Amino acid sequence: MQNELVVKSNQVIEASYRLSVVEQRVVLSAIAKIPKMSEVSDDEIYTVSVQDLQALGVHEKTAYRDLKEAVNRLYERSISLDIDDKLIKMRWVQRIEFTDNQGIIALRFSKDILPFISNVKANFTQYMLSEVSKMQGAYSVRIYELLTQYKSIGERSVAIDDLRVMLDLGSRYKTTGNLIAWVIDPSIEEINEQTDLKVTAKPQKTGRKFTHIKFTIKQKQKPKAQDPKRDPNTVDMFAHITDAQISKYSTILCKLGSISDLSNFPDYPSFANWIGKILRDPESANPIHAKRIFKALRTETDFKD
Known part of the structure; x- marks a missing residue:
């Protein structure tokens, strides 16, 4: 898997958005192709092929169909970032192109999002695309990013309300028990099985109410x-x-x-x-x-x- 280093500003890592796992694979594959530590304009076009998605775990028989469907949805998707005490909503992409006979799509990132995924020199998180290539859960990828951001520290405590906003859960999984059972536990299981991290999670109380999830983060030795x-x-x-x-x-x-x-x-x-x-x-x-x-x-x- 070439050009597989993914670099995102921490504002994007902690932003509020929701993408399916295939949509995330498309975004991550395109981000990995952005030249590192160099200026790029929003005129630049990045291609994602059937082979790229197959390398990220999509079945070869459905890869192009999944690619087209994901990009069509991605065109309508937005992301909300906290910038200078303002909540700003922006689109991921501004243009998509399909080349059916070659099994590829091309996309242009929006001008607003580009500064947060290209030429990022400070306050960023990076990881190898292969670390998330086998994950099947959309929440698994997001939680992996939130934890790899703190892997050098070894732990991270996240307010449950903040986590719900980051994952754009809305009214889903309202109770802490449901959140742990349906979002956190399955994500941790995938992270522990598929990535370079070994993670545990423990709910924490403030008074009588569960308010935070404390994650312990260890890097596996290869x-x-x-x-x-x-x-x-x-x-x-x-x-x-x-x-x-x-x-x-x-x-x-x-x-x-x-x-x-x-x-x-x-x-x-x-x-x-x-x-x-x-x-x-x-x-x-x-x-x-x-x-x-x-x-x-x-x-x-x-x-x-």
């Missing part, structure tokens, strides 16, 4: 591939880097696309500070993260060890 020719206890990295080098190269590394998916920080300096700690003491870090950072240091900068 199995470490072993080179059969090497001693598995050998650490394939180095730690003898000066403070001046750490300062220089962490600033460079934080802007590299090859490791940008490791960031869940609001800005480059915060990401650079985290990278600097790993450069200084790699053995205290997640070994997968450390390996990738040191590989990028060796292969994508002028550092010489």
Whole structure:
């Protein structure tokens, strides 16, 4: 799955909207194709193909039908963002095109939404599209985004009223019990099975009333591939880097696309500070993260060890 890094401003992550799971797949697939850290205009057109949807779990026999239906609905969909203490409602897309004989659609994002999904340099959340590719629940994708936003912190407490607004639940699942049974629990089950996160949820009371859901968030460690020719206890990295080098190269590394998916920080300096700690003491870090950072240091900068 190429071009699969999804970047959204936190305002979009926490906005009020409702999309079906196929509509979300279309939006996410198109967002992943937007060039990162560069200005784009609302004249740009992004294509989504049958193959894109199949990679995201849509059955090949219904992929194009689902694609057309999702885009037709998406054309009418809106999203409400809280901007400067104003609630502003805007459309996701302003134009769609169908190419039936090629099994693709093309869409142009609206001018209003584009600043929140392109060239986002601060207060953003990013993740790999493959993390949500197997999910079948629309709420699962939204809750995954809300939790991956806080994965570096390890927990998030969300007011139930706020969660209802974010998920645009309206009058559905009015009781806390129904909300947990029909929205939160199924979403967590999918998140735990399909993504890089391990999550639990616990309702919390204020006085005698349930008012918040507290989520604990842990990142799963992926199995470490072993080179059969090497001693598995050998650490394939180095730690003898000066403070001046750490300062220089962490600033460079934080802007590299090859490791940008490791960031869940609001800005480059915060990401650079985290990278600097790993450069200084790699053995205290997640070994997968450390390996990738040191590989990028060796292969994508002028550092010489």
